[in-house]
Amino acid sequence: MCKCMSVCCLFVFSEDQILLSDCASSLAVQAYLRMCNLPVHVSCRSNAEYMSPSGKVPFVHVGNQVVSELGPIVQFTKAKGHSLSDGLDDVQRAEMKAYMELVNNMLLTAELYIQWCDDTTATEISRPRYSSPYSWPLNQILAYQKQWEVRRKMNAIGWAGKSLEQVYEDVSQCCQALSQRLGTQPYFFNKQPTELDALVFGHLFTILTTRLTSDELGEKIKSYSNLLAFCRRIEQSYFEDSQAGSSSRGYSKGPSLF
């Protein structure tokens, strides 16, 4: 028996402020909660990142608990009796974890790289959006601070030396692995979605529907037709109650992060 949970309140950045990587993470959590049939209310705050106990968006506020990021949220809902991966055996569970790690290490890192390490994108899109709620000179200080932080992290994991082309290539390889695993199935494991499906959907859908300085990233994903069908399927199944053409309140489809 599932225990009833009070309404979750999901906190993200506001629409003008949110960037690709945060949008992807937030959409993944939203998809997961909808898949679990848990009512979720999205709240936009410009200081969501600082409110979060781990410093990352999105985070969920339920009762008097605050949990951030997909991994801990999955564990939290599991403790309350809602889980999507109960039907998996140990081998499948290990596989699921491996693929989730792949998405986090490849797709998420690529998104961060494109946002902050590519000068054009950083100057035209990332810094203006990130600093939009603040006034001068705080907006400049915070935007540059975030950029330095991400670049330091890229240095630490060895991505600093990569060029944009190499990053696109890495994304393509990751999509190929996902496409192969998905094959012709509706979801990654059996016929029921799991948290892996939510995570992959979050990232792929956001990349497809966000306009960056170049369309190459979206094109790479579109070349795998089963991933495209997968995204549409999840959108239709779980986000149909929202406006047509838009995944949920607060995220734009088609035009842009501009």
Added chain:
Amino acid sequence: MGTVHARSMDPLPMHGRDMGVHPDDMIEVQEAEQETKQEVLENKDVVVQHVNIEGLGRTKEDLLGYEISEVFHAKNLIDVMKKSHIARQKLLRLGIFKEVEVVIDTSDGADALPNGLDVTFEVTEMKRLTGSYNTMVGNNEGSMVLGVKLPNVFGRAEKLTFQFSYGTKETSYGLSFFKPQPGNFERNLALNLYKVTGQFPWSSLKETDRGVSTELNFPLWRTNHTLKWEGVWRELGCLARSASFAVREESGHTLKSALSHTMSIDNRNSAIFPKKGALLRINQELAGYTGGDASFLKEDFELQVNRRLVWDSVLSASLWGGCLLPIGGRPSSIADRFYLGGPTSVRGFGMYSIGPQSEGDYLGGEAYWAGGLHLYTPLPFRPGRAGFGDLFRTHFFLNAGNLYIWYILQINIKLSLAECIRWSYGAGIVLRLANIARLELNYCIPMGVQSGDRICDGVQFGAGIRFL
């Protein structure tokens, strides 16, 4: 008072202070004559012909002209001595001299008048650079504090100070430049650059402020005014994982750019144990019209009246109040609100633990008032009179106050009923520290406690500079 040498009109030639002739040898012969001459001198009109300052290095002379000009107007010897003493105090308060000695001598030279006097101020300038180094150990934290001071940087009593504190938990620093107007020391300009961090366990909040401020002080008739502009980058965060959601919502960065004006009149005879006089301080702050995110108008005032009663006891009444009006529809920030309660405010309650709170974290209020009535008496039986015992007083007090809000919070707030006044009474012992701070040990009985307030009934200890 310092050393003032006054020499009589002696026919022997004098070159400097070391005459090579000892007055003691001549006392028998000259004493009667000197006394007569001195008596005559006191009543005689004198003219101050020259006022010199010796020992100047980097100090510019035009600065000092104003401080010593009064001495020229002295009419007789007693007047000269008084005015020289005042001039000496003025020179010392510039903060650029280690020592000032006054030498009054008869004038000599071609244009010397028979009743002419020369006054010489012999000054020792402070060193160009002084430093200090301290280590401090506090609650689970150790820090190293380095201080550097440059008095009299450009020769006109400008002062540059820098303090840097490097600790296991936080670092903070402050750089300050002070420039008085030559001739009018009370009119001065101060520029500050600082980073300070604070932890507020009563709200589970930690705050880091990085800011710059400029301040102009000037006296006007009997009042002192301060005009200040301050730009602060404030970073708020939760002190613990268990902080309430209302405090978590306030985390993040804000920029405050505010203009403020303070007027104060203080004619008390002392800041710590005043026996008579009153203090009135009114402060207003307007934030938001010079940039920044925070936008509000804040007013607060402080009034204290003292009156001496029989047997050396003093009755003191004080009243504080304030009001914060957010402008532009945004709610006020927790860092700008008023807090009430504690050993320095309404005694008998926990530190800043009165008013609206959420899960044990106090959120402050947007308007408040607090009043206190105190009776200070010397210690019973007056031990250590005119010495150690004078640092202590016993006091009986009655404190009251209330905190109001008009912002609406959404999640998990328990609004305490603002209609009921919190008050407390009790008695205790107060100790004065230097002339700046005081320590109190009181037995308090809090009353009018609302649910949510944290009380500290029984013995309460307090240390601070500003008490209700």
